[in-house]
Amino acid sequence: MFQFPIYLDNNATTPIDKRVLDTMLPFFTKYFGNAASHSHSFGWQAEEAVDIAREQVAQLINAEPNEIVFTSGATEADNLALKGVFEMYASKGNHIITVKTEHKAVLDSCKHLEKLGAEVTYLDVNRDGLIDVTELQKSIKSNTILISMMYANNEIGVIQPIKDIAAIAKKNEVLFFTDATQAVGKIPVNVIKDGIDLMAFSAHKIYGPKGIGALYVRRRNPRVRITAQMDGGGHERGMRSGTLNVPGIVGFGKACELCKVEMQKDSQITAELRDKLENELLQIDGSRVNGSRINRLPNTLNMSFKNVDSTDLMMRFSKNIALSSGSACTSATQSPSFVLKALGLTDQMALSSLRFGLGRFTTEEEIDYTIQQFRHLL
Numbered sequence: 001m002f003q004f005p006i007y008l009d010n011n012a013t014t015p016i017d018k019r020v021l022d023t024m025l026p027f028f029t030k031y032f033g034n035a036a037s038h039s040h041s042f043g044w045q046a047e048e049a050v051d052i053a054r055e056q057v058a059q060l061i062n063a064e065p066n067e068i069v070f071t072s073g074a075t076e077a078d079n080l081a082l083k084g085v086f087e088m089y090a091s092k093g094n095h096i097i098t099v100k101t102e103h104k105a106v107l108d109s110c111k112h113l114e115k116l117g118a119e120v121t122y123l124d125v126n127r128d129g130l131i132d133v134t135e136l137q138k139s140i141k142s143n144t145i146l147i148s149m150m151y152a153n154n155e156i157g158v159i160q161p162i163k164d165i166a167a168i169a170k171k172n173e174v175l176f177f178t179d180a181t182q183a184v185g186k187i188p189v190n191v192i193k194d195g196i197d198l199m200a201f202s203a204h205k206i207y208g209p210k211g212i213g214a215l216y217v218r219r220r221n222p223r224v225r226i227t228a229q230m231d232g233g234g235h236e237r238g239m240r241s242g243t244l245n246v247p248g249i250v251g252f253g254k255a256c257e258l259c260k261v262e263m264q265k266d267s268q269i270t271a272e273l274r275d276k277l278e279n280e281l282l283q284i285d286g287s288r289v290n291g292s293r294i295n296r297l298p299n300t301l302n303m304s305f306k307n308v309d310s311t312d313l314m315m316r317f318s319k320n321i322a323l324s325s326g327s328a329c330t331s332a333t334q335s336p337s338f339v340l341k342a343l344g345l346t347d348q349m350a351l352s353s354l355r356f357g358l359g360r361f362t363t364e365e366e367i368d369y370t371i372q373q374f375r376h377l378l
């Protein structure tokens with residue numbers, strides 16, 4: 001049997017895997033050294049652990065270890081990629097192309113850059129949440145320096161045509177950055193095969209600790225350069241100063257290693273459970289799935305229900321089932337999700353939507369209970 005509450009919000013964060021925690025613990029106490037201390041064994045041990053973790057992180061995405069820049073998470077990696085490229089390539093141009101359904105860390109970084117003189121194109125998506133690649137091609141101009149398109153959406157799980165986007169970027173000699181925070185560890189992400197130049201991802205979405213993430217920065221073909229946004233001791237090959245979060249990095253490495261081995265099996269199981277949940281909830285009169293059901297992460301389901309207020313529903317369930325509407329909400333007011341609105345949903349439909357994020361530890365019993373509760377209430 002399972003314990004209440006059931007956690008179905010794995011797109012917001014995941015519990016740390018016990019095996020990850022066990023790997024991290026000695027680095028808080030026994031091996032507490034600063035990885036930049038080169039004069040004693042405390043430093044050497046920390047540095048060696050970071051080297052191993054960097055290799056594990058790189059391997060999951062088919063990168064080289066020296067292409068990994070550790071950051072405090074995907075938010076920082078998004079900021080570093082966008083602002084770092086904008087500053088570095090200022091003499092080449094100031095135009096960035098992105099999409100309306102990006103994570104706020106990307107959209108708000110773009111907003112910030114607009115104040116500094118950037119020209120930003122925000123592409124629309126279709127009803128399925130997918131961009132139109134011909135639209136993307138048409139939006140490229142002589143001053144375009146960067147395409148920023150998320151790999152998979154955090155609210156609806158929709159996977160963009162990454163290889164096609166990369167091909168357009170390459171053909172036009174524009175850099176391609178992707179926020180792959182939701183994709184890494186769930187589906188195969190390969191920076192070489194996918195043609196990615198810069199990529200953000202985070203440990204706490206893949207059963208690692210919070211407060212650690214990475215930016216992949218391609219070193220060859222082409223060699224990508226970014227301007228540091230954090231000045232200091234010149235850590236991370238000058239791209240991100242600050243004493244390394246050794247326990248976090250060790251945990252991130254272990255989390256990546258586990259994903260590499262277990263991802264295929266995990267994703268198959270979560271997809272089966274997700275599909276069961278989807279099929280059963282679709283029996284409810286007036287319910288519908290938001291976003292493409294084909295180009296989608298194996299763990300994510302976003303649905304609208306007829307004549308239902310999702311905040312109200314979440315609150316009624318909150319003691320037993322942890323869910324999310326996938327949109328920014330405060331206790332007093334809730335605004336409709338901008339992602340769902342970009343798909344063409346009305347405010348009312350967007351406000352009657354829920355996101356189910358399954359994970360490595362979701363069980364069939366939990367899904368059966370959830371189905372039963374929805375049937376009972378709706």
Ligand SMILES: *Cc1c(COP(=O)(O)O)cnc(C)c1O
Binds near residue numbers: 153202
């Ligand atoms: C969670 C998430 C982020 C933010 O990651 P943090 O590591 O929490 O800063 C950015 N982008 C996407 C798509 C996410 O899902």
